[in-house]
Amino acid sequence: xxxxxxxxxxxxxxxxxxxSRVPMSAEPASERLVRLPRAGRRRQRREGAVVRDAQRGxxxxxxxxxxxxxxxxxxxAYLVVGDAGAAEDIAQESFLAAIRxxxxxxxxxxFGPWLHRITVNRAIDFSRARALRAESxxxxxxxxxxPERDAISDELVTVLASLGPExxxxxxxxxxxxxxxxxxxxxxGVPRGTVNSRLRRGLDRLRPVVEREGS
Amino acid sequence: xxxxxxxxxxxxxxxxxxxDEAEERSWEIVRAAxxxxxxxxxxxxxxxxxxxxxxxxxxxxxxxxxAGARVGELVEDMGDAVGIGEKDARPALRSLxxxxxxxxxxxxxxxxxxxxxxxxxxxxxxxASWSPRGLFVAVTDGRELIAVEPGGDVRWTIxxxxxxxxxxxxxxxxxxxxxxxxxxxxxxxxGDGSGERRLARDVAPAPPVWRQPPTDFKVDPAGPLHxxxxxxxxxxARTVDADTGAAIxxxxxxxxxxxxxxxxxxxxxxxSPDGRYLAAIRxxxxxxxLVLNRHRRGGRRVLFSxxxxxxxxxxxxxxxxxxxxxxxxxQWLFIPTERSGKVVAIDxxxxxxxxxxxxxxxxxxxxxxxxxER
Numbered sequence: 335x336x337x338x339x340x341x342x343x344x345x346x347x348x349x350x351x352x353x354s355r356v357p358m359s360a361e362p363a364s365e366r367l368v369r370l371p372r373a374g375r376r377r378q379r380r381e382g383a384v385v386r387d388a389q390r391g392x393x394x395x396x397x398x399x400x401x402x403x404x405x406x407x408x409x410x411a412y413l414v415v416g417d418a419g420a421a422e423d424i425a426q427e428s429f430l431a432a433i434r435x436x437x438x439x440x441x442x443x444x445f446g447p448w449l450h451r452i453t454v455n456r457a458i459d460f461s462r463a464r465a466l467r468a469e470s471x472x473x474x475x476x477x478x479x480x481p482e483r484d485a486i487s488d489e490l491v492t493v494l495a496s497l498g499p500e501x502x503x504x505x506x507x508x509x510x511x512x513x514x515x516x517x518x519x520x521x522x523g524v525p526r527g528t529v530n531s532r533l534r535r536g537l538d539r540l541r542p543v544v545e546r547e548g549s
Numbered sequence: 550x551x552x553x554x555x556x557x558x559x560x561x562x563x564x565x566x567x568x569d570e571a572e573e574r575s576w577e578i579v580r581a582a583x584x585x586x587x588x589x590x591x592x593x594x595x596x597x598x599x600x601x602x603x604x605x606x607x608x609x610x611x612x613x614x615x616a617g618a619r620v621g622e623l624v625e626d627m628g629d630a631v632g633i634g635e636k637d638a639r640p641a642l643r644s645l646x647x648x649x650x651x652x653x654x655x656x657x658x659x660x661x662x663x664x665x666x667x668x669x670x671x672x673x674x675x676x677a678s679w680s681p682r683g684l685f686v687a688v689t690d691g692r693e694l695i696a697v698e699p700g701g702d703v704r705w706t707i708x709x710x711x712x713x714x715x716x717x718x719x720x721x722x723x724x725x726x727x728x729x730x731x732x733x734x735x736x737x738x739x740g741d742g743s744g745e746r747r748l749a750r751d752v753a754p755a756p757p758v759w760r761q762p763p764t765d766f767k768v769d770p771a772g773p774l775h776x777x778x779x780x781x782x783x784x785x786a787r788t789v790d791a792d793t794g795a796a797i798x799x800x801x802x803x804x805x806x807x808x809x810x811x812x813x814x815x816x817x818x819x820x821s822p823d824g825r826y827l828a829a830i831r832x833x834x835x836x837x838x839l840v841l842n843r844h845r846r847g848g849r850r851v852l853f854s855x856x857x858x859x860x861x862x863x864x865x866x867x868x869x870x871x872x873x874x875x876x877x878x879x880q881w882l883f884i885p886t887e888r889s890g891k892v893v894a895i896d897x898x899x900x901x902x903x904x905x906x907x908x909x910x911x912x913x914x915x916x917x918x919x920x921x922e923r
Contacts, residue, residue, distance in 0.1 A: 421571075433582055
């Protein structure tokens with residue numbers, strides 16, 4: 335075997351038809367560059383700075399973190415467990431767990447995925463435990479004060495509730511929290527292939543609901 | 550709108566019963582729990598005090614390192630390894646031992662450190678990479694890739710479908726490319742911000758590397774100019790012509806450049822500017838060693854051995870120094886590659902790149918040491 339390791343795989347998929355070498359112009363020589371406006375940047379204070387202030391004891395910084403992230407965490411928990419009361423508990427406990435571990439948090443990392451990892455895994459655990467107690471997510475949900483929803487939303491909630499908690503979690507992480515399959519695999523600690531297969535199965539059930547609306 | 554996007558929109562719009570009230574109820578509980586929590590106390594003062602107390606009493610050199618290696622000196626712990634580090638470390642970075650400028654990623658964003666030790670914060674960005682000639686820096690901010698001048702002015706910015714990570718700026722002269730990951734995909738864009746495109750899907754969460762150009766700059770005009778190696782989703786190395794997407798055989802040198810190699814290789818390594826040496830950090834029984842390997846003629850030499858993990862290494866542009874981080878000691882070490890010469894240690898690195906902070910800071914990462922052509 336030579337020192338050169340030949341890779342005999344096909345080339346990776348490309349997103350452009352341009353196969354010839356097109357000279358993409360240069361490292362920007364200053365006179366050739368165009369200044370582009372940085373529209374929309376710095377709308378929010380950088381999250382690392384907010385976390386740092388929270389670590390130092392700033393209640394304002396904590397509230398900023400809370401307001402940025404609580405609704406998405408709560409919604410994610412709700413869509414996994416199908417029970418608003420339980421979702422409130424899970425989101426709240428996740429924040430409390432995050433506060434307990436705040437000093438150890440690496441501020442260069444985004445706060446959201448860290449919180450969502452805690453939230454979604456707690457939601458899965460809750461759903462499994464409830465399944466063992468033979469409770470039904472739907473019966474628990476029925477005790478909630480029903481918000482005004484259209485028929486499609488109701489049907490989506492019903493179909494989602496018919497999936498297993500692991501499948502619901504993957505759907506929520508992908509389509510509500512907008513993580514990539516690789517990030518979901520990391521959050522849930524499962525192989526990426528498992529994420530993809532769960533996504534496929536979940537979407538097979540949910541997609542017809544949305545498509546019926548469009549037809 | 551595709552069914553998948555419509556599904557996402559629908560799910561995000563589903564009303565959750567009692568959401569507003571739940572948010573306020575939870576906030577009261579979270580706020581109360583936070584009020585009972587003691588914030589992090591300053592650590593650097595404690596460390597200095599501990600060093601002062603312990604330094605005179607116990608100064609040990611570890612005797613387990615290979616012959617010829619410099620050994621990280623130890624002022625013994627006071628419970629929690631607060632006293633590890635090179636003795637006689639300088640309290641501040643006053644100058645670099647070789648010409649050039651450092652690019653450093655820190656808690657507050659990337660910094661540029663000049664040869665005289667002065668430093669400038671580029672802005673509140675996440676990651677950074679020098680352009681090959683040191684005229685610009687590619688930085689990331691969420692889903693944006695941005696080119697900035699060393700003075701901080703923004704030259705261009707492009708959006709990406711997901712968070713941008715691991716930007717790496719490569720190429721020769723003025724013909725350069727920036728490779729970066731966004732989500733699970735690998736993208737490439739020209740140095741002037743034009744022509745961005747996806748190069749591969751489902752890649753591993755590891756930085757890609759550009760094949761180093763020949764040191765004599767005699768580039769084969771018929772050969773690929775921009776060669777990129779990355780790890781695919783299965784963890785296998787792939788090498789492509791970044792302009793055409795054509796697969797290219799991966800060389801051993803390409804593999805050595807990967808900071809997250811496929812398997813069994815040291816994960817922290819860097820090739821010298823002249824391409825003749827590979828510096829690598831390897832872990833051996835609770836200690837990290839900085840090892841210098843000669844590429845062609847073989848042979849290796851241990852340059853430094855430290856208790857705990859070392860980060861880096863980064864070559865000086867002249868190839869005479871290696872910069873490694875020693876997070877446990879909160880020090881940077883400038884280590885000469887020749888047998889003569891003395892290690893230059895700088896103390897309190899975390900605090901120096903996060904001024905004003907008094908809490909547990911993140912140890913800065915050196916993203917490059919370059920001699921700018923300006």
